[in-house]
Amino acid sequence: MAEWRNSKSPEELGEAVGAKIEELFGGLFGDEEPPPPPESAGSATVQARGPAPFAVPRPAEPPAKPAAAPSRRPIELAPPPRSGLHGEAKGPRNPLVALIDHIEADVLNLEWEIEDQTIRGLLKKCKDLQAQFPRQGQGRPILDMTNRLLALYLNPDTTPPASAIKFLQDSVLALKRLVATGRSTLPDEGMMAALTRDYKEILEAVKEIAATRSMAASRPDLQAATDLYSSLLKKMSTAVQSLEEVAQRLARILAAWKQGKGMTPEDITRRLGTLSSLLVERSSELSAIRSDLAHINPAAVSATAAPQAGKSGPDGLFLITWQGTSLAIPTSHMVALYPLTKNNAQPLIGKSVITIGNQDLQRLPMKAVQPPERPVIPTWLIHLKFVKKDFFVLADKAQGYRSAPEGMDVGAQNRMKIGSTVYVVLNESSFRSG
């Protein structure tokens, strides 16, 4: 072991790493059966290649000691299930089996690349195979489904989903089982049911994709709005991530400061300066996003983003506590969120109008049902917008974000129960009264 501790050249260091790996692996394949020597048709040829740096490894030696079983086995190491075909005793090869093997190879290749030529070849093979199966039995229906699915790949107007490849693989497996058992029906009844179910789901998915595509094609403005919307969402995520990082770094500085870890005032000034520039940068990015958002036609975006019938409202709810009351703010009304420190919260309490940048924000007039006994210092300032009018709300506490329930226009609700809490929803009437 000593030689790898005093390595001097890269080559020596490399050798030392090799020796170390050898040492670490030694005998540790304890729970593996010693593999059979590979019956390598190529070994002799390879050796004949002369000095090519090719090493034919020796099979792992039988273990000196049993390996400690790993605490967790993330992936099952058992060999993949094989049909009885591969396990059969050697003998003349069944032409049906050979044909299915070819089909399987083609299907595997589809996973790599889908080409019309491959699909056509596969269709032909499947039709040939179909003729070999008896009229009664499950072979033909399986191949019927397979053929119809393959035909979808050749239709330029349809896009089969990725699950179609999985279906093709499963159907090949089913066909192999049929041939291996020599029966007309599958030994496992669930397999045929699963295939039929998957097939139906794929057809449904194909229809949905086609419908979305035709809608987008008929409304170019919709497509442009969708693209812009997606790009803004992406930018927004990056900005939010960056802000989270700033928050983490601030928390670290604060923790170090609290623990008295000897940070000099210069250190702190420098670090806070960096964070301050980051915050300025991100807030300008968010402003740019906001101005981009203003150019999106909301009707176009909501039609694409929420194609489900009945879902016409905003995407989600921002949940807060305000004066002891739980409020849910539809995210479509939100413009910005500002965290408040005690110092900068104090002057805002009691103000009916505040100015952010060059915008005047009016306090959203609300009356607390049960105002808290002691005044609460707000921790968040929320900038809201409703029909070109800007409002603000000072939240005691932010509770989080929830997606809107499927098919529900949350903006049209007055109250919502989430878990055990009933939230008052800020809807149009709340804003109109302002």
Added chain:
Amino acid sequence: MAIISFRSDEIHCKIVYYGPGRGGKTTNLVTIHKALGSQVRGELLSIDTAGDRTLFFDFLPMDLGSIGKFRIKISLYTVPGQVRYNDTRKLVLRGVDGIVFVSDSLEARKNNNTESLVNLEENLQEQGKSIHSIPLVLQYNKRDLAGSKVALMPVAEMENDLNPEGKFPSFEASALAGFGVKETFKKVCMMTVMDVSARLLKEKGMSLTGSGA
């Protein structure tokens, strides 16, 4: 790119197992994970979202301990082999230090092997690297199927397809049975550490000697 931390004297190397879909890349990692002691290996993160194939990537970190003056840490990654995940492959290839190309010995997968190797070459080129400038080891996997009814390519044919000039070291293996996995892994680690440390010497003028732990 290897991460060299001068403060802690650590070298982190990134090794990627590349190759066609269903070729056995993840199985290689699982076998290595199983074979190494818990003091060396980290948890194998495998994000397996659909059936039995890698749709994102697997990641296995390991700590080989101190060698020379450095602590050597190696991170193994696999990429999803399917064509449609090329963006993920490009992402995983970023900053790669060494590559194991796991090829499938099944005759039906012949084209997939070459296509995947070409794809690797293209993806490396996008990073301004060449397949010949980076430590690369070829593995001819699934050799345990030799003698079964499945048609297997002779190694010579695979060499001719993937390694016509014999520039890359290559190994026959069965990731499932466990043979050839260690040899491949050892070779790529040796080549990668050699390459990284040579760059260290050249670019930083660093000394590789010192007191090990």
